[in-house]
Amino acid sequence: xxxxxxxxxxxxxxxxxxxxxxxxxxxxxxxxxxxxxxxxxxxxxxxxxxxxxxxxxxxxxxxxxxxxxxxxxxxxxxxxxxxxxxxxxxxxxxxxxxxxxxxxxxxxxxxxxxxxxxxxxxxxxxxxxxxxxxxxxxxxxxxxxxxxxxxxxxxxxxxxxxxxxxxxxxxxxxxxxxxxxxxxxxxxxxxxxxxxxxxxxxxxxxxxxxxxxxxxxxxxxxxxxxxxxxxxxxxxxxxxxxxxxxxxxxxxxxxxxxxxxxxxxxxxxxxxxxxxxxxxxxx
Numbered sequence: 001x002x003x004x005x006x007x008x009x010x011x012x013x014x015x016x017x018x019x020x021x022x023x024x025x026x027x028x029x030x031x032x033x034x035x036x037x038x039x040x041x042x043x044x045x046x047x048x049x050x051x052x053x054x055x056x057x058x059x060x061x062x063x064x065x066x067x068x069x070x071x072x073x074x075x076x077x078x079x080x081x082x083x084x085x086x087x088x089x090x091x092x093x094x095x096x097x098x099x100x101x102x103x104x105x106x107x108x109x110x111x112x113x114x115x116x117x118x119x120x121x122x123x124x125x126x127x128x129x130x131x132x133x134x135x136x137x138x139x140x141x142x143x144x145x146x147x148x149x150x151x152x153x154x155x156x157x158x159x160x161x162x163x164x165x166x167x168x169x170x171x172x173x174x175x176x177x178x179x180x181x182x183x184x185x186x187x188x189x190x191x192x193x194x195x196x197x198x199x200x201x202x203x204x205x206x207x208x209x210x211x212x213x214x215x216x217x218x219x220x221x222x223x224x225x226x227x228x229x230x231x232x233x234x235x236x237x238x239x240x241x242x243x244x245x246x247x248x249x250x251x252x253x254x255x256x257x258x259x260x261x262x263x264x265x266x267x268x269x270x271x272x273x274x275x276x277x278x279x280x281x282x283x
Contacts, residue, residue, distance in 0.1 A: 027159025039072025087123030092162035122164035147231035251275035
């Protein structure tokens, strides 16, 4: 679901039939390949789909969620959700659809291997290091305002995200699942333990900046303005020099003002980035 690295051509980028301003994009236009028929069936049965997915998250992951978006895929529908309360994260599940019989397979909801578990870990990471994330947000707010840069809308985050803990400017993802296996197993057994107990568990883990990635996708605020290298450099420097922000590997991509209507992606040939092998590691 997270494929910002597939860049489009400049010729495609100039076609307003396919692109819109990031400030106007809420994810309602989001589509998946070969999903038009299943999308219709799933959304005609919205209540049934939502009930099945909500039940799946409660039964499999001890987590209450709300459904934000239902998008047809080739074999069913991808359902984007947000956790209720703490830990806070975005995720998704897939519900199969028998197209020939227009039947929603409510007992066969599934998730891709490790996807929800890793989302739970990032939500707990955000909970444990909430002060550090507040510091990161403060650093970004100042520098983005100075250079007239924006992020995704909250609608886009909720309707197309599904990538763990995050906000309009960044998403947190697990780079090394084995390091955090004890975290999500503990959550499945004891989801209601306190923040202090989670803090103690994280302190016991042998993780470093390579274990967590924090990916930023940012946009020029004004139309028809190319991504600004000085702005990208300033953001990178601000992160490099910041104290008391979350441990992790930071990558930054800066795009022009437009995103793809069908995917919400901003990556194009004119996009610029500070990423692997030159990403920023905070320990």
